[in-house]
Amino acid sequence: MNVGILGSGVVAKSLAKGFMKHGHMVMLGTRNPAKLEDWDWENRKGLVGSFAEAARFGETLVLAVKGTAAAEALHGAGITDLAGKVVIDATNPIAEAPPANGVLHFFTTLEDSLMERLQREFPAARLVKAFNSVGNAMMVNPQFAGGKPTMFICGNDEAAKKTVTGILDQFGWETADMGKAEAARAIEPLCILWCIPGFLRQEWTHAFKLLR
Numbered sequence: 001m002n003v004g005i006l007g008s009g010v011v012a013k014s015l016a017k018g019f020m021k022h023g024h025m026v027m028l029g030t031r032n033p034a035k036l037e038d039w040d041w042e043n044r045k046g047l048v049g050s051f052a053e054a055a056r057f058g059e060t061l062v063l064a065v066k067g068t069a070a071a072e073a074l075h076g077a078g079i080t081d082l083a084g085k086v087v088i089d090a091t092n093p094i095a096e097a098p099p100a101n102g103v104l105h106f107f108t109t110l111e112d113s114l115m116e117r118l119q120r121e122f123p124a125a126r127l128v129k130a131f132n133s134v135g136n137a138m139m140v141n142p143q144f145a146g147g148k149p150t151m152f153i154c155g156n157d158e159a160a161k162k163t164v165t166g167i168l169d170q171f172g173w174e175t176a177d178m179g180k181a182e183a184a185r186a187i188e189p190l191c192i193l194w195c196i197p198g199f200l201r202q203e204w205t206h207a208f209k210l211l212r
């Protein structure tokens with residue numbers, strides 16, 4: 001599968017590594033390809049382009065940019081190249097303010113998540129929330145003494161969620177489908193919870209598991 005990843009940060013690079021490890025072709029998209037020269041050199045199979053080029057390249061896309069820039073990045077990708085494609089939304093709506101006692105601030109509300117806003121603005125894209133509730137170092141085939149961790153996902157398109165579940169299977173996760181886009185109101189704040197032990201105690205190596 002060809003995967004277009006919109007982003008040049010640690011999440012984009014970690015997921016790119018994971019997709020390549022599992023035999024997929026990857027293009028990272030950025031406003032400034034020069035900043036990925038080293039990555040391009042070290043990952044000879046990986047490609048680098050603009051947001052638009054990455055969107056055109058990918059049969060499946062990943063959105064891995066700063067939450068405040070998510071809509072801008074999708075506009076850069078272009079409505080035509082988003083249409084009909086699965087877009088794995090790894091973003092979190094983190095506001096530009098320091099955490100309060102380890103608790104991040106969001107620019108969204110509990111009645112309107114970032115993914116819902118993006119899905120309204122880009123109705124032809126098939127957004128699926130995933131990978132936002134764990135640190136980038138644990139996104140691909142993480143090993144925990146407690147067993148396989150759970151990735152919470154949601155989105156309006158059932159087939160798109162099936163595609164993402166297949167990717168999560170490859171990446172060593174069990175998937176918990178929480179339903180339609182509105183569930184992002186609950187999944188995005190998991191990022192706040194995940195980060196608290198990190199900010200308070202420098203503990204950044206955990207993941208969530210849903211016990212049944």
Ligand SMILES: NC(=O)c1ccc[n+]([C@@H]2O[C@H](COP(=O)([O-])OP(=O)(O)OC[C@H]3O[C@@H](n4cnc5c(N)ncnc54)[C@H](OP(=O)(O)O)[C@@H]3O)[C@@H](O)[C@H]2O)c1
Pocket residue numbers: 006007008009010011012029030031032064065066067069072073090091092093094131132133134135136137
């Ligand atoms: N860090 C983690 O472990 C982690 C874990 C789970 C989820 N997340 C979420 O994943 C997303 C990516 O996180 P990250 O830490 O890898 O990177 P980041 O530092 O949050 O974002 C970097 C990316 O944002 C893009 N960007 C910034 N301002 C922009 C603008 N005005 N217009 C268009 N693009 C802009 C940059 O594009 P250029 O390449 O063009 O500069 C770059 O690709 C975030 O939403 C974050 O909350 C992070």
